[in-house]
Amino acid sequence: MRPSRFVLYSLLPLFAACQVWTPKSADLQSATRQQGEITRQGNTLLFTPCNEQRRFSIEDSGNTGIAREAANLFRDGGKVLFADMRGTFSGSSASGTDGKLGVDKLFRLQRExxxxxxxxxxxxxxxxxxNEPGWSVMVNSQGLLVQRPGQPQLALPYVVESLPDGSSSYSSEADGEKLELWxxxxxxxxxxxxxxxxxSATLHLQGQVMRGCAYPGAASGD
Structure with missing residues (x-):
């Protein structure tokens, strides 16, 4: 299969007038991407979706390792974690909760x-x-924005190549800058x-190779 390839030119507005993403409501039997807080109650992980009061016990239906990963973050001092994941809600759960969330994909888990x-x-x-040196890249349908401490921001158009293994390359040679993010x-x-x-993420910029992590946004289709 050949990689898909297309060019994005428009840059303005790049990240202006943004609205906060609202996850879909916790409908039963519907696999959806959800964000919210994770807390512990004994050995049970509880999930509270953003902007809701309901609590759901977590079941690792996709073998994501969420219990192990959450335990590591709690061990390092976290009491409330932020989770970005996909799963299916059901009404069957332990007493004292509003149901159960079967997690089949974990996008992100963090303390801060x-x-x-x-x-x-x-x-x-x-x-x-x-980190070391610090860097960040945000990509949307109109361009990409590179930010580094002590350096001017770079807002550039890009070409994207997506491979069958799920990896993607975002590259640009605009304004005298040569950049590639894998x-x-x-x-x-x-x-x-x-x-x-x-x-995982690898940024090639101005002769430097910088490594880090990445996650898909709401516009990725994941």
């Missing part, structure tokens, strides 16, 4: 960072970032924050 109130998430295709399915943990993501 962008959570329910991320204004860019609705339009994001992917967000990537890393993201690929992987268990990726930020070595400073402990945030777990489901994509």
């Amino acid at each position: 960072g962008f959570g329910c109130d991320d204004p860019n998430f609705k339009r994001l295709i992917v967000r990537a970032g890393g 993201v690929a399915p992987a268990h990726c943990v930020n070595d400073m924050s402990g945030t777990l993501s489901n994509l």
Whole structure:
């Protein structure tokens, strides 16, 4: 299968006038992408969707390792975690909850960072970032934005190539800048924050190779 390839030219507005993404309501028997908070009650993980009061016990129906990953983050001092995942709700659960969430895919799990109130998430295709040196890239349908401490922001058009294995390349040679961002399915943990993501990331920029993690945004179709 040949990789898909298309060019995106428009850059304005890139990340302006964004609206906060609202997950679909927790409808029973519907597999949806959900974001919200995870807490512990004994040995049970409880999930509260963003902007809701209902609580659902978590079942790892997709063998995502969410219990192990959450335990690691709780062990490092977290009491409430932010989760971005896909799953199916049902009404069958232990007493004291509003049902059960069977998780089949885990996009992100974190103690800190962008959570329910991320204004860019609705339009994001992917967000990537890393440490030492610090860097971040946001990609949407109109362009990509590169941010680095002490450096001017770069807003560029890009070409994307998507491969059958789920990896993608976002590249640009506009405005005298040569850039390529590769993201690929992987268990990726930020070595400073402990945030777990489901994509690894490699950024080639100005002769440097910078590595980090990434996750898909709401506009990715995941």
